[in-house]
Amino acid sequence: MTQHMSPPRDDTGKATPTGQLPFWRGLMAHLDVRTLSLLGVLAALVVIGGVTKPDEFLDTRNLQLVLTQASVIGVVTVGMTFVITSGGIDLSVGAIVALASVWATTVATQDYGFAGILFTAVAVGVGCGLVNGLLVAYGGMVPFIATLAMLASARGLALQITDGRTQIVTVDQVLRLGERDAYVLGIPPLVMVFAVVTVIGWLVLGRTTFGRRTVAVGGNAEAARLAGIDVRRQRLYLYLLSGLCCGIAAFLLIVLSGSGQNTNGNLYELDAIAAAIIGGTLLSGGRGTITGSVLGVLIFTTITDIFALNNLQSDVQQIAKGAIIVAAVLVQRRTASTT
């Protein structure tokens, strides 16, 4: 399913009467070419991983690890997808994750236990999103600049809070969420959070007035304004949403690492943007897909895992990621010009 809410159609954009089609064509009509090709890439990666390291890669623990690692950046990417779909950008997501994770793990906050940590992480994320949103929507600042400023300030503040030290989490309830005992049917709680955020994001973007307005603002802000949409308020909400996702991601990271560090979330902004773009969200706005973004995240995380299992250096990983981004965008340009 795609998020741009088109009715059944094939990749040429023509309406296809689904009734008399064979089953696979009917399925094709619902899964557009882009989603299929992402699934194909992911399948190929799984095959590569299974062939090169059959024992380690396909091990349940490894798959749980891949999904857990995908969860943190995945939640950030869902928020980012909304912002990009509206024609904006949020460069501050990594810094917000860092700030939220350290603020939520100070000694003072940890005194309030589980609820204190969760609440602080989310509140800091939403607060930073509020500042971004106000600057962009009502301050008339270019999103790139406003969120770049937030990136710098939030990282600085995170460093100031921690003084560069790792803040260890001592609240058992939080730590327990990351342990194997907490897995439900083999699924880590973190992955469940990611799944819930994904489903909610997918529904909101595709099925609600909020999602529709997001797409309209990104597709043509002037037309949206003249159609009676409150474009500025919509933009404010979108940065709030991105901040909220960062807060949730910060909490997941705290659970995962059992600590808060000012270096957390490093380069998340680039990973999230890259995942959204290879997923099929238009950087210029007007089209976004949560499914694509999540597949993008899974592809990147799987590559990292395969490379690590095969003892390849991270510089090789970076090169591979870069090549994938270029390839994905070239493929999209081709499909865009032929449809």
Place this chain on the structure above:
Amino acid sequence: MASEPPLLTMSGITKAFPGVRALDGVDLDVHSGEVHCLLGQNGAGKSTLIKVLAGAHQPDTGTIRWRGEPVTLRSPSAAMRLGIATIYQELDLVEHLSVAENVHLGHEPTTTGFIVRGKAARASTARLLHRLGHPEIDPARRVGQLSAAQQQIVSMARALSHDVRLIVMDEPSAALDPDEVDNLFRIVGDLTADGVAVVHISHRLEEIRRIGDRVTVLKDGRAVAGGLPAKETPTREVVALMTGRNVEHVFPPRPAETPAGQPVLEVRRLARKGEFEPLDLTVGPGEIVGLAGLVGSGRSEILETIYGARRPTAGQVLVSGSPLRPGNVRAAVRAGIGLAPEERKAQALLMLESVTHNVSVSSLSRFAHAGWIDRGAERAAAHEAIRELSLRPDNPSVRVRTLSGGNQQKAVLARWLLRGCRVLLLDEPTRGVDVGARAELYAVVRRLATEGVAVLLVSSELPEVLGLADRVLVLREGRVVHEAPARELDERRVLDLVMADSPVASEGSPAS
């Protein structure tokens, strides 16, 4: 001239865009050393024709000969290599670069093909500016700091920096003072004396008399007259060629009597400084009121101000007696006003989206429960709305960008029909709409009026205003100069009214 082939011969040029046949078999020939004027109303095809000539558009059919040899102008640089330079109405200068850098953009003088010789570029630019009678423009100055007239000169200098045989000028005098126009014409005289040909597009008949040698008149994508002598052809004949219709539009009949009732839309002393003077108007239920005037007379600005997209400096707008919050689009939409803006693609449509999403965008909350859209109900309602306007194809799922101009306009109207608006503001409703599809749009507008909607119509096509509206307000320079029932007016009378004291010869031409 018979012995030598013309410098340029275009024959049978056609060019269609989705839904519009912009050029329909146009012939044009231009000789060295002549000033050939192109005349026509907005949408007659002048811009498309010069874009074909500049290599920016490829014609669908037709041939172009250059000095008798058939040529293909694949790109602007191909046209430039032949010696065709175009000065567009919208100047295409890079504001952050200097005058010299702009003039030599793309063909900078270099050493070893790489290092730009700035000094040489500035020197040759200074020579060109001198030749153009503007030695006071500093080649090192940033273009953004120059006046509009000076920028025009820089554009000219850029054209002349190539070895140019033919210059196309799209309304070069529109932004110029009379003195500067004199200077421009002196330059044109020098150029033609050197054997350069000039294709001159203007709406000002008196300019054409002054510098033109021959005139070609375009209308609805056809050359209705080619190569008329510019100085001898009577004005009456030229205007008749431009305005006379070879396609007679069928306008829907007006109701026998305008339905009485409280005015739905009331505008009281509404003004925007520098754009239009305090304006009063009322539109009753079921009434179509037309605003006639030149581009620049403030027509579009009036509509956008009523709609709240621009903030008025004075006055108020009332819908069914209640005043609207000024400068607020959402207040206007909530009160029941809908706008079909002039630039449909830029201002109204979500081009990547389906017809359904385009139609429902102003009524989303109606299909939503706690923000959750009932997509079935949405699609059904959009389908009903487009069916009522006989939008084709009869499928709300197609993307709006695949529709023709007329059907895209219907999608915009369907948006307001679905919203149930009481006031409809139409700005150039048939721009970019095929001649054949216009009659259908007219019928749609009249039907909406019959259902009680108050319609305020702006169009640069006089026959449209006179044929469709019940009552017409004539605007000149932001002021209403005349008001009358449409049946008491004709084209000639309105032209007289809008052009009094103005050097402009047709409706739809810029007064500025």
